[in-house]
Amino acid sequence: MRAVVLGGSIAGLLAAQALTDHVDEVLVVERDRLPEGPVRRPGVPQSAHLHALLSRGLREIEQLLPRFAADLAAAGSRVFDFCADTAIYNPSGWGVRFPSPLKIHGASRLLMESVLRERVRAHPKVVLSTGRAVVGLVGDTTTVTGVRLHATPAPVDADLVVDATGRGSRADHWLAELGCPPVPQAVVDAHVGYASRQYDIPERHSADWHACYVQLAAPHRPRGAVLAPIEGNRWIVSLLGVTAHRPTRAEDDFLDFVRSLPTPAIANALTEATPLTPVVTTHTTGNHRRYVELAHSQPTNLIRLGDAVCSLNPVYAQGMSTAAAGAALLARCCRAQRHGTDLARRFHRQLAHITDWAWQPTTAGDLSWPTTEGGPPTPFQRLIIRYTHHVFAGATKSPHVQRSVLDVLHLLRPPRSLLAPSTVTHTLGSHLRAPRTGAHRG
Numbered sequence: 373m374r375a376v377v378l379g380g381s382i383a384g385l386l387a388a389q390a391l392t393d394h395v396d397e398v399l400v401v402e403r404d405r406l407p408e409g410p411v412r413r414p415g416v417p418q419s420a421h422l423h424a425l426l427s428r429g430l431r432e433i434e435q436l437l438p439r440f441a442a443d444l445a446a447a448g449s450r451v452f453d454f455c456a457d458t459a460i461y462n463p464s465g466w467g468v469r470f471p472s473p474l475k476i477h478g479a480s481r482l483l484m485e486s487v488l489r490e491r492v493r494a495h496p497k498v499v500l501s502t503g504r505a506v507v508g509l510v511g512d513t514t515t516v517t518g519v520r521l522h523a524t525p526a527p528v529d530a531d532l533v534v535d536a537t538g539r540g541s542r543a544d545h546w547l548a549e550l551g552c553p554p555v556p557q558a559v560v561d562a563h564v565g566y567a568s569r570q571y572d573i574p575e576r577h578s579a580d581w582h583a584c585y586v587q588l589a590a591p592h593r594p595r596g597a598v599l600a601p602i603e604g605n606r607w608i609v610s611l612l613g614v615t616a617h618r619p620t621r622a623e624d625d626f627l628d629f630v631r632s633l634p635t636p637a638i639a640n641a642l643t644e645a646t647p648l649t650p651v652v653t654t655h656t657t658g659n660h661r662r663y664v665e666l667a668h669s670q671p672t673n674l675i676r677l678g679d680a681v682c683s684l685n686p687v688y689a690q691g692m693s694t695a696a697a698g699a700a701l702l703a704r705c706c707r708a709q710r711h712g713t714d715l716a717r718r719f720h721r722q723l724a725h726i727t728d729w730a731w732q733p734t735t736a737g738d739l740s741w742p743t744t745e746g747g748p749p750t751p752f753q754r755l756i757i758r759y760t761h762h763v764f765a766g767a768t769k770s771p772h773v774q775r776s777v778l779d780v781l782h783l784l785r786p787p788r789s790l791l792a793p794s795t796v797t798h799t800l801g802s803h804l805r806a807p808r809t810g811a812h813r814g
């Protein structure tokens with residue numbers, strides 16, 4: 373039995389690994405020529421921007437690839453405690469910090485992908501076919517039997533196909549060619565822009581944090597930024613701006629933007645830091661979900677995974693983690709698969725729950741901007757937005773609330789867990805107490 377995975381990035385590589393126990397051969401077809409090591413390539417332009425791998429993502433990858441975290445650390449990532457060592461300036465102020473098990477690897481997206489690629493490439497059942505673009509599918513509305521490649525007359529035969537071609541997936545178009553009805557879709561786009569560059573960490577730098585995150589906050593704070601350490605004693609800094617505040621790629625504007633933030637923490641850190649790269653920008657950040665689980669008449673052996681099924685506003689850093697959770701789910705579904713049952717339908721129904729954990733808070737947060745495409749928020753979303761303001765305020769005072777917020781951010785607990793009686797009590801109680809911490813240097 374042969375599985376063909378379309379796209380050899382995070383979702384594609386993890387899907388390939390997930391399938392190794394269940395098929396005889398996994399062929400990964402990637403449009404780019406994949407480099408050796410952490411080198412930029414055209415198919416993943418987002419790799420120039422800060423990428424945080426959340427706790428859930430790391431946990432799911434470790435399930436598929438034990439010792440991945442150790443490999444990443446050996447390759448140079450800087451491991452730190454997301455809760456204790458990240459200064460988070462949330463919409464209400466500095467979040468409280470304290471030791472937690474939420475470990476995070478400060479590493480470039482390029483490094484994470486290259487460590488993953490080498491691990492998956494080493495599996496004897498996996499073949500990476502690079503420099504080949506997929507241009508269509510072969511089959512009918514019930515079964516895909518192969519994949520068409522650019523400038524290759526004969527299709528590649530497949531018993532199972534996984535679309536992991538990312539945000540720009542053409543699978544809807546390919547399926548329409550086979551006669552499949554369209555899949556319901558939703559777009560919620562807050563029109564967030566990114567501008568990123570790397571810096572040498574100055575020897576004399578001193579602060580009581582390893583990473584600093586100034587969050588966007590509707591409607592009064594349309595500018596934010598994240599600074600985090602990566603391999604090679606470098607910082608990556610990503611600036612975030614909404615609509616008219618989207619940062620430009622002009623080098624002179626970069627520090628001006630940082631100085632315009634409501635806290636000088638990142639500007640102070642960069643005062644003596646030397647830039648190592650040009651400024652790279654992107655405006656491709658909207659939330660786009662394809663509700664494959666609701667579609668009628670989809671092939672039973674076509675799986676859609678990662679950004680190809682749901683791409684999220686990256687300010688919440690959940691894309692790689694949802695892709696990893698989806699790949700681990702694929703392994704579980706294959707294990708439980710019985711002959712003749714619809715693997716794709718079962719997979720996509722379960723994937724929808726994982727996607728919801730990220731989609732619900734992300735889109736509710738984005739809909740708090742009046743300029744967001746896909747709005748206005750429903751009355752229920754308005755309620756969530758108002759409650760979230762209280763939760764953020766609570767997170768500046770109560771460790772319990774901060775931990776609850778971070779658990780939801782890291783996809784360890786569902787968004788509804790913020791409505792647990794203990795969290796509600798701490799949220800309301802924290803309004804009556806003075807701040808516990810919040811002081812920080814830098």
Ligand SMILES: Cc1cc2nc3c(=O)[nH]c(=O)nc-3n(C[C@H](O)[C@H](O)[C@H](O)COP(=O)(O)OP(=O)(O)OC[C@H]3O[C@@H](n4cnc5c(N)ncnc54)[C@H](O)[C@@H]3O)c2cc1C
Pocket residue numbers: 378379380381382383384401402403404414415416418421422423424425426504505506507536537538539566654656657677678679680686687688689690691692693695
């Ligand atoms: C600015 C920005 C910042 C981000 N920050 C974070 C973050 O902090 N944390 C996080 O978890 N996520 C982040 N993300 C999201 C993250 O990049 C994606 O969720 C993740 O890469 C999903 O991986 P994927 O494999 O689904 O898609 P991609 O990584 O986009 O990969 C798609 C692959 O398919 C290949 N491909 C495309 N078309 C074809 C074709 N026709 N034939 C063959 N191959 C094809 C491409 O070359 C590419 O290799 C960010 C995204 C952006 C834009």
